[in-house]
Amino acid sequence: MTKQRPRVDVVLIGFGWTGAMYAEKLTAAGLEVLALERGPWRDTHSDFATTFAQDELRYYWRHAMFQEASQETLTFRNNSAQTALPMRRWGSFLPGNGVGGAGVHWNGQTYRFLPSDFVARSHNEERYGPLPPDMTVQDYGVTYDELEPHFDHFDKICGIGGQAGNLRGEILPGGNPFEGPRSDHYPTPPMQMTFSQDRFGEAARQLGLSPFPVPSANMSRAYVNPLGMQLAPCTYCGYCEKYGCGNYSKASPQTTILPALMQRRNFSLRTNSEVLSVEKTADGSRASGVTYVDTSGEVVFQPAEIVVLCAYPLQNTRLLLLSNIGTPYDPRSGEGVVGKNYCYQVMSSVTVFFEEEHTNGFVGAGALGMAVDDYNGDNFDHSGLGFIGGGYIACNTTNARPIESHPVPEGVPNWGSRWKRAVRENFLKTADVGVHGASMAHRGNHLDLDPTYTDARGRPLLRMTYDFTLNDRRLTAHLTPVAEEIARGMGGREIKVNARRGSYDTMPYQTTHNTGGTIMGTDPATSVVNRYCQSWDLPNLFVSGAGLFPQNAGYNPTATVAALAYWSAEAIVSRYLPDPGPLVRT
Amino acid sequence: MTSFTRRQAVRLLLLAGTALAAPRLMAREYGQGEGTPWAPMSGDVPHHGTGEERFLGPAEHAAVAAICARLIPSDEDGAGAAEADVVTFIDRQLAGFYGRGQNWYMKGPFGEGTSTQGYQSEHPPAMLYRLALAELDAYCRAEHGAPFADLGADDQDAILAGLEGEEIEFDRVSAKTFFDLVLENAIEGFFADPIYGGNRDMVGWRYVGFPGTRYDYRDFINHNGAAIVLEPVGLSGRPGWSGP
Numbered sequence: 001m002t003k004q005r006p007r008v009d010v011v012l013i014g015f016g017w018t019g020a021m022y023a024e025k026l027t028a029a030g031l032e033v034l035a036l037e038r039g040p041w042r043d044t045h046s047d048f049a050t051t052f053a054q055d056e057l058r059y060y061w062r063h064a065m066f067q068e069a070s071q072e073t074l075t076f077r078n079n080s081a082q083t084a085l086p087m088r089r090w091g092s093f094l095p096g097n098g099v100g101g102a103g104v105h106w107n108g109q110t111y112r113f114l115p116s117d118f119v120a121r122s123h124n125e126e127r128y129g130p131l132p133p134d135m136t137v138q139d140y141g142v143t144y145d146e147l148e149p150h151f152d153h154f155d156k157i158c159g160i161g162g163q164a165g166n167l168r169g170e171i172l173p174g175g176n177p178f179e180g181p182r183s184d185h186y187p188t189p190p191m192q193m194t195f196s197q198d199r200f201g202e203a204a205r206q207l208g209l210s211p212f213p214v215p216s217a218n219m220s221r222a223y224v225n226p227l228g229m230q231l232a233p234c235t236y237c238g239y240c241e242k243y244g245c246g247n248y249s250k251a252s253p254q255t256t257i258l259p260a261l262m263q264r265r266n267f268s269l270r271t272n273s274e275v276l277s278v279e280k281t282a283d284g285s286r287a288s289g290v291t292y293v294d295t296s297g298e299v300v301f302q303p304a305e306i307v308v309l310c311a312y313p314l315q316n317t318r319l320l321l322l323s324n325i326g327t328p329y330d331p332r333s334g335e336g337v338v339g340k341n342y343c344y345q346v347m348s349s350v351t352v353f354f355e356e357e358h359t360n361g362f363v364g365a366g367a368l369g370m371a372v373d374d375y376n377g378d379n380f381d382h383s384g385l386g387f388i389g390g391g392y393i394a395c396n397t398t399n400a401r402p403i404e405s406h407p408v409p410e411g412v413p414n415w416g417s418r419w420k421r422a423v424r425e426n427f428l429k430t431a432d433v434g435v436h437g438a439s440m441a442h443r444g445n446h447l448d449l450d451p452t453y454t455d456a457r458g459r460p461l462l463r464m465t466y467d468f469t470l471n472d473r474r475l476t477a478h479l480t481p482v483a484e485e486i487a488r489g490m491g492g493r494e495i496k497v498n499a500r501r502g503s504y505d506t507m508p509y510q511t512t513h514n515t516g517g518t519i520m521g522t523d524p525a526t527s528v529v530n531r532y533c534q535s536w537d538l539p540n541l542f543v544s545g546a547g548l549f550p551q552n553a554g555y556n557p558t559a560t561v562a563a564l565a566y567w568s569a570e571a572i573v574s575r576y577l578p579d580p581g582p583l584v585r586t
Numbered sequence: 587m588t589s590f591t592r593r594q595a596v597r598l599l600l601l602a603g604t605a606l607a608a609p610r611l612m613a614r615e616y617g618q619g620e621g622t623p624w625a626p627m628s629g630d631v632p633h634h635g636t637g638e639e640r641f642l643g644p645a646e647h648a649a650v651a652a653i654c655a656r657l658i659p660s661d662e663d664g665a666g667a668a669e670a671d672v673v674t675f676i677d678r679q680l681a682g683f684y685g686r687g688q689n690w691y692m693k694g695p696f697g698e699g700t701s702t703q704g705y706q707s708e709h710p711p712a713m714l715y716r717l718a719l720a721e722l723d724a725y726c727r728a729e730h731g732a733p734f735a736d737l738g739a740d741d742q743d744a745i746l747a748g749l750e751g752e753e754i755e756f757d758r759v760s761a762k763t764f765f766d767l768v769l770e771n772a773i774e775g776f777f778a779d780p781i782y783g784g785n786r787d788m789v790g791w792r793y794v795g796f797p798g799t800r801y802d803y804r805d806f807i808n809h810n811g812a813a814i815v816l817e818p819v820g821l822s823g824r825p826g827w828s829g830p
Contacts, residue, residue, distance in 0.1 A: 053801075054821070057778035061778075062634070069689060070690055078702055085697050085706055087691070087704055088704060088705050091704055194807055198810075236803040237802065263621055270615050271616065272611060358809065358813045363807060406773075406777075414750070414769065416657065424795075453693065
């Protein structure tokens with residue numbers, strides 16, 4: 001029998017970055033907020049203390065803090081003609097689990113999307129003419145200028161270190177000249193760079209490019225944020241992505257929001273409580289709350305005035321499908337919206353091998369890097385190139401964790417004495433020039449429910465149908481040679497090009513930047529939520545996360561995810577609460 | 587008063603640890619102004635794969651040790667899988683949640699899959715090892731008259747290359763899937779923290795110059811391309827610290 005709990009004003013499904021943001025803003029507005037998190041409580045002192053946080057086997061290779069595939073995974077196929085099979089273990093991306101979500105184990109690279117990224121269809125069609133019919137690229141319905149105050153707020157919550165390139169329209173030296181206008185400087189200075197970044201910067205400048213420090217959520221110095229949370233200087237230990245920070249040096253929900261939030265009497269959190277579905281009122285016009293199950297097996301109905309999906313994009317999409325909210329996307333007809341425009345990231349890189357110099361990659365941090373943005377978004381002329389979008393090219397020194405990172409030159413076998421010697425000779429002498437390519441929406445790439453495979457509770461898994469598109473292939477073929485040219489200028493003995501070829505492969509780790517499925521837009525026929533991230537179907541249901549992106553830009557998503565969450569939370573407080581109906585009339 | 591052997595005491599501590607750790611995995615309500623929770627003994631310290639669990643039988647153990655010794659050979663350039671005791675690492679891993687595939691999705695139906703769909707064996711790692719090792723030794727006896735561990739290095743290399751290149755195939759499991767998994771596990775065992783049984787005395791880290799689990803390199807940010815020579819440190823410290 002389903003037990004019923006007392007009604008709350010707001011229930012948040014999932015308690016990572018966006019859950020913390022909505023909770024902080026909505027409790028500050030006086031609402032009673034409850035967060036339901038599928039995983040356990042996690043905090044610095046108990047779960048990633050410096051005495052055991054630097055454990056490559058446990059945290060990366062044995063997935064200590066990630067979602068357990070045995071509980072819920074997804075199935076995958078490259079195209080609709082294939083039979084999707086389950087991802088039996090994680091590979092190319094690593095969904096988080098537990099309080100803080102993937103915000104615990106991100107690298108901390110905190111880019112803002114470009115103004116043109118938010119109007120990708122109208123901007124590109126205006127400049128280059130109509131897009132191919134299968135490119136289901138859309139505008140967000142919200143602009144960079146509208147989001148700017150929220151980008152700025154997230155910078156200040158996290159204490160992001162960087163060098164402004166465009167301050168209220170003024171181009172400043174040393175920053176990214178292509179960025180959208182910022183209302184303020186970064187709260188802290190850039191990280192101190194190492195040898196590899198110095199070489200990258202020189203090589204990029206030689207080519208007439210504009211290198212700038214990667215905006216970093218790893219602290220370049222001590223910082224106190226607007227909530228009174230204190231962050232400590234980063235120690236360059238080289239364990240950021242896939243690891244929790246034991247040193248309070250990486251902005252995460254735990255270090256920037258939770259200690260303040262947990263003091264508020266109108267906030268509560270239930271851990272190990274998995275939401276099964278969003279429930280609707282009898283007339284189907286609003287969400288009535290959520291049904292969840294906890295570790296005792298007890299099924300609970302939690303009524304709420306407002307429901308916000310704050311889980312990972314893949315789970316948000318699945319939850320809408322399992323709850324029969326919104327029309328599922330059909331790739332044959334192109335109709336429907338839930339599961340539409342699944343996108344990823346088109347990654348490639350060039351490794352530089354030095355002969356004499358040591359790059360000492362173990363002196364690293366998740367967002368320690370120099371980047372160029374000359375080939376991102378529409379920062380360069382795409383006339384005649386046959387693709388839109390781009391990516392940043394960066395030299396990050398994130399780690400030299402030896403199970404994961406032991407690059408060897410071209411032609412070295414995968415094992416045996418020659419391999420072993422090559423690993424030793426090059427282990428401390430490599431630098432990486434990465435291309436972080438955009439992923440444009442395509443009619444065939446989508447998410448739906450799998451007809452065969454089920455999770456530990458017997459409910460259908462999400463099915464991913466995805467492959468790199470023609471746009472992706474042309475993009476990576478255009479940008480990777482630029483990275484190669486920079487890499488050749490860095491003074492190494494040799495380079496190795498790690499091009500993005502062939503079909504998308506679920507096994508080699510690429511990035512945990514899965515986007516789309518619950519996209520935002522201007523039209524209920526082509527998007528799941530409106531410009532305020534409010535469901536077109538149920539006005540008291542809001543959605544957060546990178547699932548909102550109609551297509552993915554050539555940047556890491558977190559800052560844009562945060563800006564959208566703060567923008568949406570503000571709309572709830574200032575627009576929805578006074579008049580709790582649809583915020584966009586159709 | 588009952589006297590405990592050391593092993594009994596360790597086992598008791600492990601049980602106590604499990605009991606204390608259990609509440610983390612149960613639904614709990616936090617908040618309503620109580621602040622961030624803290625409880626004694628709440629540190630989630632490593633334990634999986636740090637004990638004396640074993641999975642491999644004697645012949646299997648010999649075969650895995652021999653395979654790893656060819657994947658990461660001991661040679662004039664330095665230590666290999668043998669000195670790092672990679673086989674002990676793998677044995678412990680196979681005996682635990684990893685070997686059982688406990689965190690992997692292991693529900694059927696099972697299909698062969700494309701090269702982009704990842705691991706699709708119906709067997710979790712430990713059983714894959716068991717079935718593959720039996721077939722490997724059967725193949726070696728039939729073709730070379732002796733189990734894998736007793737063959738010469740050149741024959742062993744040729745057989746491993748045959749598994750990798752799919753020239754040698756097994757009946758019950760994919761030889762290529764097995765090869766890929768052993769190579770992955772051997773590299774893990776060579777470079778993982780010594781608490782997991784491999785990388786003994788940090789030989790893997792010493793070999794490549796990795797300083798281990800240190801967490802503060804601020805004094806070295808300005809290295810400007812110079813070598814940084816530091817003795818490695820593991821999660822349990824390093825041998826020199828407890829010596830005279």
